[in-house]
Amino acid sequence: MRIQIPAWLGLVCMCGLLSCGNKSENPVSGPTPISLDAPDYFPNNVAMPADNPLTEQGVQLGRMLFYEKKLSADGSISCASCHQQQKAFTDGNQFSFGVHDSIGDMNAMSLSNLHWQNRFFWNGRAASLEEQAVQPIEDEREMNLPIAEAVSRLQADDQYPALFQSAFGKEEISAELIGKALAQFQRTLLSANSKFDAWIRNEVQLTPGEQLGLELFFTHPEPSLQLRGGNCGDCHLGFLTAGDPNGFTGFHNNGLDAEGNLATGLMAVTENPFDQGKFKAPGLRNIALTGPYMHDGRFQTLEEVLDHYNDHIQNSPTLDVLILEASNELPDGSNAVKLHLSEDEKKAIIAFLHTLTDEEFINNPKFSDPFN
Amino acid sequence: MKNLIYTALFGSLLIFSSCQDEETPATMALNIELEHVLAGQALELNGKSFTLPSGEDFTPKKFKYYISNVELRNSVSGETYVEPESYHLISEDGNKSIDLGMVPSSDYDQLVFSIGVDEIANGKTDQTGDLDPNSDMAWNWNTGYKFLVLEGEFTNSKTNERQGLVMHIGTNPNYKTITQPLSGVRAGKATTLTLNSNLDELFLDPNTLEVSELESTTIMFGELAGKVADNYSEGFISIK
Numbered sequence: 001m002r003i004q005i006p007a008w009l010g011l012v013c014m015c016g017l018l019s020c021g022n023k024s025e026n027p028v029s030g031p032t033p034i035s036l037d038a039p040d041y042f043p044n045n046v047a048m049p050a051d052n053p054l055t056e057q058g059v060q061l062g063r064m065l066f067y068e069k070k071l072s073a074d075g076s077i078s079c080a081s082c083h084q085q086q087k088a089f090t091d092g093n094q095f096s097f098g099v100h101d102s103i104g105d106m107n108a109m110s111l112s113n114l115h116w117q118n119r120f121f122w123n124g125r126a127a128s129l130e131e132q133a134v135q136p137i138e139d140e141r142e143m144n145l146p147i148a149e150a151v152s153r154l155q156a157d158d159q160y161p162a163l164f165q166s167a168f169g170k171e172e173i174s175a176e177l178i179g180k181a182l183a184q185f186q187r188t189l190l191s192a193n194s195k196f197d198a199w200i201r202n203e204v205q206l207t208p209g210e211q212l213g214l215e216l217f218f219t220h221p222e223p224s225l226q227l228r229g230g231n232c233g234d235c236h237l238g239f240l241t242a243g244d245p246n247g248f249t250g251f252h253n254n255g256l257d258a259e260g261n262l263a264t265g266l267m268a269v270t271e272n273p274f275d276q277g278k279f280k281a282p283g284l285r286n287i288a289l290t291g292p293y294m295h296d297g298r299f300q301t302l303e304e305v306l307d308h309y310n311d312h313i314q315n316s317p318t319l320d321v322l323i324l325e326a327s328n329e330l331p332d333g334s335n336a337v338k339l340h341l342s343e344d345e346k347k348a349i350i351a352f353l354h355t356l357t358d359e360e361f362i363n364n365p366k367f368s369d370p371f372n
Numbered sequence: 373m374k375n376l377i378y379t380a381l382f383g384s385l386l387i388f389s390s391c392q393d394e395e396t397p398a399t400m401a402l403n404i405e406l407e408h409v410l411a412g413q414a415l416e417l418n419g420k421s422f423t424l425p426s427g428e429d430f431t432p433k434k435f436k437y438y439i440s441n442v443e444l445r446n447s448v449s450g451e452t453y454v455e456p457e458s459y460h461l462i463s464e465d466g467n468k469s470i471d472l473g474m475v476p477s478s479d480y481d482q483l484v485f486s487i488g489v490d491e492i493a494n495g496k497t498d499q500t501g502d503l504d505p506n507s508d509m510a511w512n513w514n515t516g517y518k519f520l521v522l523e524g525e526f527t528n529s530k531t532n533e534r535q536g537l538v539m540h541i542g543t544n545p546n547y548k549t550i551t552q553p554l555s556g557v558r559a560g561k562a563t564t565l566t567l568n569s570n571l572d573e574l575f576l577d578p579n580t581l582e583v584s585e586l587e588s589t590t591i592m593f594g595e596l597a598g599k600v601a602d603n604y605s606e607g608f609i610s611i612k
Contacts (some may be wrong), residue, residue, distance in 0.1 A: 041498070043506040115508075218512035220540065224588040238506030247465050249434070274419030317534065321433055321525050325536030325590050335533060 016335050031055035031167055036115060039192045041200055052130060052180045056169040059163040062185025064176060067369045072143035073099045082108040085367050088286030094297030098142040107297035110290040112191035113283055118245045122279045123268050133182035134175055168365040170231040189367055191285040202241060213352025216345055221245050221328045230349045231326040235281040242283030252320040253277040255313035262316055273278050277318050288354045303354055306346040313337040397559035399474035400488035403564045406468045410571040422594035425572050426582040438489050444497050461502040477559040487604055488519030488547035499584040502510055518542045529584040537583055539600060540592040546601035552611045566612040573608040
């Protein structure tokens with residue numbers, strides 16, 4: 001009996017809470033919550049940000065802002081100018097062009113499966129998608145529009161105040177809400193229907209070459225056991241084939257430059273010399289569509305990328321140990337860092353990389369220009 | 373009036389304290405914190421150099437391991453608490469605690485846990501939480517999990533070259549169970565246990581490792597991985 005009383009009280013409390021919830025929801029029809037329709041083999045431990053839950057109206061607004069040229073100084077470009085859906089949201093250039101043909105110094109990153117990432121830009125300077133989304137608007141080499149000007153342009157528009165009202169409950173537009181809406185849209189950019197996905201779901205077989213490539217991709221070599229590996233999966237992890245989202249763990253110096261020529265990279269954010277020359281390991285979904293490659297777009301083809309990792313690693317004090325230490329042959333006394341993959345093995349890895357192409361993703365009408 | 377209030381306060385105090393004397397709560401909060409130490413200093417992954425037991429320098433970059441199947445035992449009464457779904461990925465730059473939550477009250481005097489992932493969990497990939505194969509602890513879809521990962525760099529004492537050390541230890545024989553005595557755990561009393569993971573012990577006892585002497589400093593599978601596992605089964609993790 002002593003147990004029953006609190007239980008009964010608990011029930012009353014719960015009913016009270018439920019009815020309170022109903023009351024507050026009924027009068028105002030707020031934005032419609034939606035969830036990410038991600039496959040069950042994607043990481044399931046990443047919550048939506050509590051202060052920016054995904055809603056139908058927020059995503060739709062974000063999609064419009066993503067394609068909105070008013071967000072550039074001269075109205076000539078939008079986010080989508082450098083992040084084009086047909087190229088898995090890259091632009092095919094080594095460096096992207098901003099307003100007035102100004103040119104950046106980084107390769108436009110592909111956008112997909114961003115919900116599972118926590119640091120953005122090649123050097124990791126943004127801690128959230130919300131924070132990242134507004135920076136290119138202001139960057140003088142990109143859209144070159146002071147964010148206050150972006151806010152007032154949208155505020156003066158016929159449509160946007162009402163759209164912000166329905167997405168966020170207020171007509172007053174702010175930089176923060178622009179970032180939130182863009183982040184919501186970008187979170188919906190799920191790429192999960194490549195051949196690799198179909199293989200994970202047991203729907204298709206890989207060709208022998210693709211299968212060998214997959215195994216090499218995910219294997220760190222151990223020459224004393226004749227275990228051959230391409231050493232890719234040490235940085236491009238798991239089913240997402242993306243960098244480690246834990247802090248700055250997913251940033252690496254992948255041997256592009258020797259000691260004297262190391263770029264600043266992550267050191268710009270951490271101010272630790274240990275992080276010089278480290279850049280974000282990007283997700284490799286749709287990698288066959290997103291060349292040129294590397295943070296500075298220096299390689300045109302996947303073959304060049306594989307040749308780099310196999311034969312042309314430049315040693316430096318911050319070179320990633322997983323690269324420094326990876327070889328398919330036992331040390332021969334020389335100091336060169338070489339992976340020693342065969343031509344057939346390199347081809348197999350590239351064949352596997354092509355299984356990451358997702359035609360549905362690049363043609364999904366939900367991600368396309370809403371103004372067309 | 374004042375006196376009345378004092379009397380009431382004192383009275384209620386008496387009632388509360390007498391309750392505590394008579395009844396031990398059925399459950400108690402138990403939390404485990406882990407501390408990582410190398411060469412007597414707190415581990416850091418930001419470029420700081422440490423000295424290995426061999427005297428070689430070592431700059432760690434990544435340190436992660438699984439603690440699983442945590443049990444609390446009272447060897448006097450025979451009571452045992454086995455944590456369900458007990459898989460914890462511990463990492464220097466991530467989670468370093470195991471919150472067992474509310475456990476049945478007892479004067480536990482033994483803590484039992486394993487380093488690694490048991491054979492059943494190691495044979496599956498459709499797992500969630502700390503066993504999510506998307507973390508970098510799964511080798512691939514055939515080989516199971518890395519139980520312990522230590523990566524870093526050292527200066528080879530023979531060549532004077534910077535070299536990487538990559539320890540990826542896994543496979544079922546290297547799953548090791550450890551029992552540690554507990555003192556001071558009292559039934560009903562919330563307790564935080566501190567475990568000390570001493571990285572020196574990965575290179576010592578029973579197998580002494582001198583990294584400059586190794587044929588390959590990628591330690592995965594094979595005999596050498598087994599030697600490291602023997603090292604972590606003894607003296608690596610202890611109650612502080």
